[in-house]
Amino acid sequence: MSERADCALRAAEAGGAVAVGSFREGIAVETKADKTDVVTQADRDAQDAVVATIRDDYPEDAIVGEENDELRAVPDSGAAWVIDPIDGTNNFVRGIRMWATSVAATIDGEAVAGASVCPALEDTYLLDEGEAYRNGEQISVSDRTDPEAFTVVPTVWWPHERREEYAAICRGIVERFGDMRRFGSAQLALALCAAGAVEGVVTNVEANPWDSVVGAGLVEAAGGTVTDIHGEPWRHDSRGLVASNGEAHDLVLAAAREAEAEADAGR
Known part of the structure; x- marks a missing residue:
């Protein structure tokens, strides 16, 4: 595994572990832009865990994220990390298992590695060196043509x-x-x-x-x-x-x- 893929996976696992600890626990829900745009303390705590993991290995890289005070756009030059502590927060707050903690590593605006960890589904997706994996097994798109x-x-x-x-x-x-x-x-x-x-x-x-x-x-x-x-x-x-x-x-x-x-x- 490449170094950035390894960091992305560890960071997503750390955030996912924090998030799943609050899943189906009656956590308080806040709304943002509209009634279906929601956020919880679990989002913020999970993002903190993701950022801390990345900062241990890459203290100078830019971080782009949905919560807290991170950047909102991916820089077109240099190294950056793009993170979502809970993608699918509406599912999360309703007790639906379909949500993920996602971390991408980008160089000059292009993804070079990443991970989406789905703790409630017990699935982990990994992008590394131009290959895609689920739970350690290489995956490919459907071959259906009709x-x-x-x-x-x-x-x-x-x-x-x-x-x-x-x-x-x-x-x-x-x-x-x-x-x-x-x-x-x-x-x-x-x-x-x-x-x-x-x-x-x-x-x-x-x-x-x-x-x-x-x-x-x-x-x-x-x-x-x-x-x-x-x-x-x-x-x-x-x-x-x-x-x-x-x-x-x-x-x-x-x-x-x-x-x-x-x-x-x-x-």
Whole structure:
């Protein structure tokens, strides 16, 4: 294991261990921007554990994170760490097991290693040297080619005033593919795409880097395709995120663009 992958894994495990200690324990919940944007003390405590682990090995690197006073954007030069102590906090506070502690290592804005630890599911996803793993076993995207057999996931929540876009993307999915899921954790959805459990993950929303960098890296390392809403290679600051097993990416992209058409109509 590379040094940065090892640090990412240890940091994600440390944060996950803190978070799972409060899972289903009736922890107090606060709201942020709206009624579904929630945070708990477990988020803050888990982030502290993640940061402390990283700082032991890389005291000078930039840290980008959702909670506390970390940076909000990935620097385009130098080394940085992108962290989410609990991706899927709404699931966490409802006692639903689908959440992850994610840590990515980036160099000059590109992910070089990362880990998403899902303590309540007992799954650990690792990105290291261009390979993707789950629980130590290498994973790859689904080999399904028939869209009618695909399961596609809408992800990254739309603000209340943009729910027409969410409805449009759901319509785009159900009209083109066999099934649809929504997991409530973008990092977990992308990890499941990398592992072949689903064939696509889509949003036209600009994804926060802490919600997406590890997962997008896992999909690409597992043999999939990740683009922005325009079909260009995805970056941490792209508009939209469209990930697939690569077998019918244009069709997955078309579903995502249903939401973008709705957004354009509302502008």
